[in-house]
Amino acid sequence: MGSVSRDGMTVHRCRFFEWQPSAVVAMALDDSRQFLAVCREDGEIEVWNRAENLLVQKRFAGRGQNAAFCVAWVGEDLVTGGLHGRLALYISSRTTPIFETDSGGGAVWAVATSRAEQGVYCACDDGTLRFFSVDRALQVDEPIAFRRSFPPQNARVLCCAVSPDGSLVVTGNAASSVRVFDTATHTLRMQCVVDTLGQKDCCVWSVAFLAHGAQVCSGSALGKVQVWDTETGNAIQSVQAHKGDVTCLAEGSDGSFWSGGLDGRVCLFRAGGPRAWALRTYARSHTHDVHAYLRIDASAQHHV
Secondary structure: EEEEEOOEEEEEOOOOOOOOOOOOEEEEEEOOEEEEEEEEEEOOEEEEEEEHOOEEEEEEOOHHHOOEEEEEEEEEEEEEEEEEEEEEEEEOOOOOOOOOEOOOOOOOOEEEEEOOEEEEEEOOOOOOOEEEEEOOOOOOOOEEEEEEEEEOOOOOOOEEEEEEOOEEEEEEEOOEEEEEOOOOEEEEEEEOOOOOOOOOOOOOOEEEEEEHHOEEEEOOOEEEEEEEEEOOOEEEEEEOOOOOOOOEEOOOOOOEEEEEEOOOOEOOOOOOOOOEEEEEEEEOOOOOOOOOOOOOOOOOEEEO
């Protein structure tokens, strides 16, 4: 912008540019349910304050090739993972990570918070699920520390989720498999294979626990949403909900859960009984892919 004076009259010149917002690839809500972390495709991380009408309270700049791909809260701190294979720890008083460490398993496709153990589970490219403890008070020199890995899988692990009581963790991989592990014994508890519709392999992009951990839902690259029993591994329900990859799942209130995908759809499922789910409705309110979805209010149906 500039100004030029002509015959006593000031002329202001300015140029406008077309703003191109970066896509949201991941979101996470803290324990107080007040602060929402938003991870964008360019690596920038924003912290939104729900008490201030979703005011962007903090920004962490993108880091080029070290951009974050997934994010999780551990207490008041943020842990991010990326396809570069590193974990980073952010605190509110700094604009850059205070600590970084290698995952030991290649690219980190997803992270999930374990509140029972104060740490994060990481879905890694080498086919392992790894657990890292996060504690700035007790682990001063190494606030993110590797603790254990679970039995390796035959394909990259693409997603993970922790049960409400922290006793189970579920993963989805690139070889059509959904696996549930016991967090205390570190052993495989249940394994099932999603519907591949005649294809050799199918990526499982999203998983979530339902019914207080008694059931697991999965979303595949073929648009299928399936529900499984965590005890037996039997399929409870299978619905062709999307026309593309199912990229996110979130449990709702009153016996429901939601799914989002690359087709722009957001689908609502409701329980029709103790072992039955039905697709109730869907909306296509987005012009682009739906990459992240969560319920931000525990007492009402408020979603992002």
